[in-house]
Amino acid sequence: MRKGSVVLFTEALADLRTVGALVGSSRFLARAMAPRIAHSDPPKVIVELGVGTGNITREIIKRLRPQDLFVGIDANEEFVTICRQNIAPFVGKRRVHIAHGFAQDIDRMLKKHGAYEADEIICTLPFRVLPKKDTAAILKKVRSIIKSGGHFTFIRYVLAAPNKNVFDALDGFAVIKRTFVARNFPPAEVVKMRKT
Numbered sequence: 510m511r512k513g514s515v516v517l518f519t520e521a522l523a524d525l526r527t528v529g530a531l532v533g534s535s536r537f538l539a540r541a542m543a544p545r546i547a548h549s550d551p552p553k554v555i556v557e558l559g560v561g562t563g564n565i566t567r568e569i570i571k572r573l574r575p576q577d578l579f580v581g582i583d584a585n586e587e588f589v590t591i592c593r594q595n596i597a598p599f600v601g602k603r604r605v606h607i608a609h610g611f612a613q614d615i616d617r618m619l620k621k622h623g624a625y626e627a628d629e630i631i632c633t634l635p636f637r638v639l640p641k642k643d644t645a646a647i648l649k650k651v652r653s654i655i656k657s658g659g660h661f662t663f664i665r666y667v668l669a670a671p672n673k674n675v676f677d678a679l680d681g682f683a684v685i686k687r688t689f690v691a692r693n694f695p696p697a698e699v700v701k702m703r704k705t
């Protein structure tokens with residue numbers, strides 16, 4: 510087991526309500542969550558909420574071009590340190606910033622890097638177990654910083670009830686794709702929404 514996996518497991522046992530999963534996402538889930546970026550696309554601002562030890566971050570970063578900006582955030586300082594180490598070999602000249610902090614403050618983090626809107630928000634925050642007021646505050650920020658035509662991608666673990674809070678808070682967003690990923694523990698559905 511890699512160091513990140515052990516730390517994630519240990520932290521999850523200590524605080525499952527914040528970490529939300531006992532193991533990191535599989536590479537199959539990571540690939541399903543990473544945004545598609547075409548060579549001809551204008552520069553993109555991509556945000557990841559809840560980077561953990563970087564399993565999904567790594568897949569996103571591999572796809573970035575030097576003109577794109579990536580800002581990832583996690584509330585757990587140890588995860589942030591491990592994430593930075595895990596992604597270091599893939600960063601190169603890409604504009605990648607991993608911050609320790611709360612997803613509720615993502616607008617302030619973006620401003621620090623000269624960005625006010627995001628094209629893509631990739632999210633593995635455990636909304637079903639986070640306090641309701643935190644979920645509401647985060648989704649309010651998501652709604653305000655995603656560009657019109659931009660995407661919000663999140664996961665639902667199988668057997669978990671559909672997350673009504675997300676759909677209620679993001680009215681005006683349309684579900685454009687659902688991808689079932691069996692090779693993950695637990696299996697998960699990736700839901701991609703577009704801001705109309």
Ligand SMILES: C[S@@+](CC[C@H](N)C(=O)[O-])C[C@H]1O[C@@H](n2cnc3c(N)ncnc32)[C@H](O)[C@@H]1O
Nearest residue numbers: 529530533534559560561583584585611612633
């Ligand atoms: C289910 S884990 C996912 C980790 C990683 N993205 C992966 O897929 O392997 C959820 C992550 O969200 C983080 N988290 C929970 N609440 C948060 C908040 N309010 N702001 C930022 N990060 C948060 C946890 O520390 C944890 O790393």
